[in-house]
Amino acid sequence: MNRTYDFSVNATQFIADDGSLIKPLPSTVDETILLQAYQEMVLIRIFDQKAIALQRTGKLGTYPSSLGQESIGIAIGLAMQACDVFVPYYRDQATQYLRGVSLTEMLQYWGGDERGSHYQNCTQDMPICVPIATQFCHAAGIATAFKIRGEKRVSVVTGGDGSTSKGDFLESLNLSGVWQLPMVMVINNNQWAISTRREVQSHSETLAQKAISAGIPGVQVDGNDFVSLYDAMLTALKRARAGKGPTLIEAISYRLSDHTTADDATRYRSHDELKKGWDREPIKRLRDYLLSLNLWDPDKENQLQEKVKEQVDNAVTAYLAIQPEPATAMFDHLFKKLPAPMQAQYDEVKRLHLS
Amino acid sequence: MNTKVNIRQADTADIKEAPTPVNQTMVEAINLALAHAMEEDENVVMLGEDVGANGGVFRATVDLRQEFGLKRVMDTPLAETLISGITIGMASQGLKPIAEIQFMGFIYAAMEQIVSHASRLRNRTRGRISCPMVIRAPFGGGIHAPEHHSESTEALFAHIPGIRVVVPSSPLRAYGLLLSAIRDPDPVLFLEPKRIYRAVAQPVLDDGKALPLDTCFTLREGSDLTLISWGAMIQETLQAANTLSEKGVSCEVIDVASISPLDTNTLECSAVKTGRCIIIHEAAHSGGVGAEIAAHLAEHCLLDLKAPIKRVTGFDTIMPYLRNEGYYLPSVERIVDAANEVMDF
Numbered sequence: 071m072n073r074t075y076d077f078s079v080n081a082t083q084f085i086a087d088d089g090s091l092i093k094p095l096p097s098t099v100d101e102t103i104l105l106q107a108y109q110e111m112v113l114i115r116i117f118d119q120k121a122i123a124l125q126r127t128g129k130l131g132t133y134p135s136s137l138g139q140e141s142i143g144i145a146i147g148l149a150m151q152a153c154d155v156f157v158p159y160y161r162d163q164a165t166q167y168l169r170g171v172s173l174t175e176m177l178q179y180w181g182g183d184e185r186g187s188h189y190q191n192c193t194q195d196m197p198i199c200v201p202i203a204t205q206f207c208h209a210a211g212i213a214t215a216f217k218i219r220g221e222k223r224v225s226v227v228t229g230g231d232g233s234t235s236k237g238d239f240l241e242s243l244n245l246s247g248v249w250q251l252p253m254v255m256v257i258n259n260n261q262w263a264i265s266t267r268r269e270v271q272s273h274s275e276t277l278a279q280k281a282i283s284a285g286i287p288g289v290q291v292d293g294n295d296f297v298s299l300y301d302a303m304l305t306a307l308k309r310a311r312a313g314k315g316p317t318l319i320e321a322i323s324y325r326l327s328d329h330t331t332a333d334d335a336t337r338y339r340s341h342d343e344l345k346k347g348w349d350r351e352p353i354k355r356l357r358d359y360l361l362s363l364n365l366w367d368p369d370k371e372n373q374l375q376e377k378v379k380e381q382v383d384n385a386v387t388a389y390l391a392i393q394p395e396p397a398t399a400m401f402d403h404l405f406k407k408l409p410a411p412m413q414a415q416y417d418e419v420k421r422l423h424l425s
Numbered sequence: 426m427n428t429k430v431n432i433r434q435a436d437t438a439d440i441k442e443a444p445t446p447v448n449q450t451m452v453e454a455i456n457l458a459l460a461h462a463m464e465e466d467e468n469v470v471m472l473g474e475d476v477g478a479n480g481g482v483f484r485a486t487v488d489l490r491q492e493f494g495l496k497r498v499m500d501t502p503l504a505e506t507l508i509s510g511i512t513i514g515m516a517s518q519g520l521k522p523i524a525e526i527q528f529m530g531f532i533y534a535a536m537e538q539i540v541s542h543a544s545r546l547r548n549r550t551r552g553r554i555s556c557p558m559v560i561r562a563p564f565g566g567g568i569h570a571p572e573h574h575s576e577s578t579e580a581l582f583a584h585i586p587g588i589r590v591v592v593p594s595s596p597l598r599a600y601g602l603l604l605s606a607i608r609d610p611d612p613v614l615f616l617e618p619k620r621i622y623r624a625v626a627q628p629v630l631d632d633g634k635a636l637p638l639d640t641c642f643t644l645r646e647g648s649d650l651t652l653i654s655w656g657a658m659i660q661e662t663l664q665a666a667n668t669l670s671e672k673g674v675s676c677e678v679i680d681v682a683s684i685s686p687l688d689t690n691t692l693e694c695s696a697v698k699t700g701r702c703i704i705i706h707e708a709a710h711s712g713g714v715g716a717e718i719a720a721h722l723a724e725h726c727l728l729d730l731k732a733p734i735k736r737v738t739g740f741d742t743i744m745p746y747l748r749n750e751g752y753y754l755p756s757v758e759r760i761v762d763a764a765n766e767v768m769d770f
């Protein structure tokens with residue numbers, strides 16, 4: 071048989087696990103952005119720790135930690151432009167924060183209060199959506215709208231490695247190629263979908279190569295190396311904005327936490343594996359690199375820690391002060407105007423709980 | 426009731442061989458039934474997200490992989506269409522697959538397979554190929570979970586001909602009904618009310634005895650008022666029956682258990698006996714299974730009724746997130762209020 075197509079997938083890494091440089095930094099990256107990325111990553115980690123503490127004391131609902139994956143969200147958020155639309159999945163606190171979702175809003179959402187998705191500062195971004203992979207279709211629709219209207223905007227969508235098994239992902243990926251949509255899909259390959267290993271999701275060597283079947287570029291980057299993903303994002307966004315179509319990026323990371331606070335990963339994952347995961351973690355890596363350039367020092371670290379803790383504490387205080395919505399709130403946003411036949415139910419709830 | 430029957434039978438058996446009833450929660454009883462079914466029939470296999478190493482996110486399948494191996498307890502990719510679709514394929518080949526959909530709120534991707542294929546395969550082939558499968562899904566609210574983890578959409582499936590919809594309300598009924606569901610030659614959607622997975626425990630005898638499908642269970646006899654419910658709401662319903670009996674109202678409590686096909690005979694007999702009915706479910710009000718039951722009773726027992734049939738249900742709203750979910754779920758107070766209205770009619 072004649073071979074009609076060959077493919078390979080490039081994997082990119084600039085900063086190694088130990089903070090040393092593997093190859094020269096790309097021109098898209100300078101000291102300012104590295105310092106900013108580092109500080110934002112620290113903020114998200116401290117926020118994450120706080121959120122888990124709140125959950126453990128009954129002040130927050132189930133919460134999915136992003137421990138060890140902070141650089142993915144920060145790279146996406148810093149690379150995107152304000153006019154773009156972000157279509158998140160539930161582990162995207164970092165990007166959401168950079169997009170303008172406040173820490174208080176995030177706590178509110180995970181605290182079981184729908185107003186947490188009413189984003190005051192990024193009115194076009196989609197809310198978190200719990201069903202796996204459905205968001206890829208929404209992102210394709212958003213990109214289609216941009217294309218129809220000739221807008222130079224990009225929809226950026228994320229999902230876990232598990233999400234690539236779903237039809238929603240594959241169907242959106244396929245369409246993005248056919249219609250050459252201004253869209254960037256980032257797979258956070260943190261190796262696990264609850265207790266299910268990456269290998270159980272797909273026998274393909276990389277998840278990036280799924281792009282090949284759609285006829286679009288697929289790249290794999292070290293997601294724990296801020297520089298790799300940030301650079302790949304800029305390239306993909308530029309492509310999309312220039313009308314050259316979508317990109318699939320597989321960002322390799324590792325889930326250092328339980329899947330959520332409702333999970334216990336010790337049931338299915340070895341201590342050794344977790345320990346190895348810590349060697350790759352993104353924050354220490356970038357800090358080591360910055361230290362080696364004398365761009366960072368322990369004093370700066372202390373100041374940052376203090377500042378960030380205060381910021382997180384303020385968000386928590388604000389969150390805890392928010393009164394729950396009244397019982398009737400469940401009717402208030404179901405339709406723009408409550409349909410007349412539902413008035414009796416509304417009145418019943420009011421009588422039961424608000425009188 | 427069932428507890429007593431089972432225990433008495435055990436007493437007469439050889440003590441050494443007979444297993445002793447042990448206190449079990451519903452989720453443990455489900456695990457027992459699954460293990461029992463896998464033990465007795467090597468065609469029984471299990472699949473789903475996280476059912477293997479993790480034993481299911483609610484631990485319903487815990488230890489089964491160690492016991493029965495990788496070929497019989499399969500972790501699948503995260504893909505509900507696929508899970509339900511391959512389950513149909515396996516069932517068509519004589520396996521007895523039990524699929525777990527992690528939460529009923531994620532079953533919608535699987536609906537096409539369930540509605541267009543599982544429910545129709547036997548009819549489509551005029552009996553040549555059947556679909557002896559079970560889809561298990563935890564359902565219902567009240568566990569402080571995120572969105573889509575609190576759905577109670579049994580009515581969507583009860584409307585589909587060719588598929589059974591079964592909801593246990595206690596560890597004993599979970600054990601017995603799940604065994605029947607697995608042994609049944611047709612597809613069964615087995616909905617597990619997760620709010621009471623661990624809330625109640627009772628002695629369950631692992632004797633492999635099934636409970637009948639397509640039948641309601643009368644949990645308590647009474648003469649003034651019939652309370653009809655299923656799943657987790659049985660708890661509030663029984664509490665309301667206690668409160669009402671203290672006030673001199675004698676309540677009959679019926680656990681529907683098989684939502685579809687519906688045992689209308691038991692429901693009719695009770696409606697005729699008491700002349701008053703309240704249906705309690707946590708699913709949204711409109712188009713719920715309560716509407717079906719009320720319509721049926723109105724059609725068949727109108728002249729025996731002393732008061733209009735009432736429904737105490739969730740609202741026609743989306744189940745609020747955890748902070749406000751308590752406002753949505755029917756409370757004992759709402760059931761008692763409705764009972765008072767019906768009694769005073």
Ligand SMILES: Cc1ncc(C[n+]2csc(CCOP(=O)(O)OP(=O)(O)O)c2C)c(N)n1
Pocket residue numbers: 161200201202203229230231232233234258260262263264325329474503505527528531
């Ligand atoms: C359609 C659907 N099925 C099941 C679930 C339950 N569930 C929530 S998270 C999750 C694992 C997702 O793993 P992955 O996509 O790899 O993302 P990660 O959580 O690892 O970041 C599952 C199975 C769901 N939310 N949606």
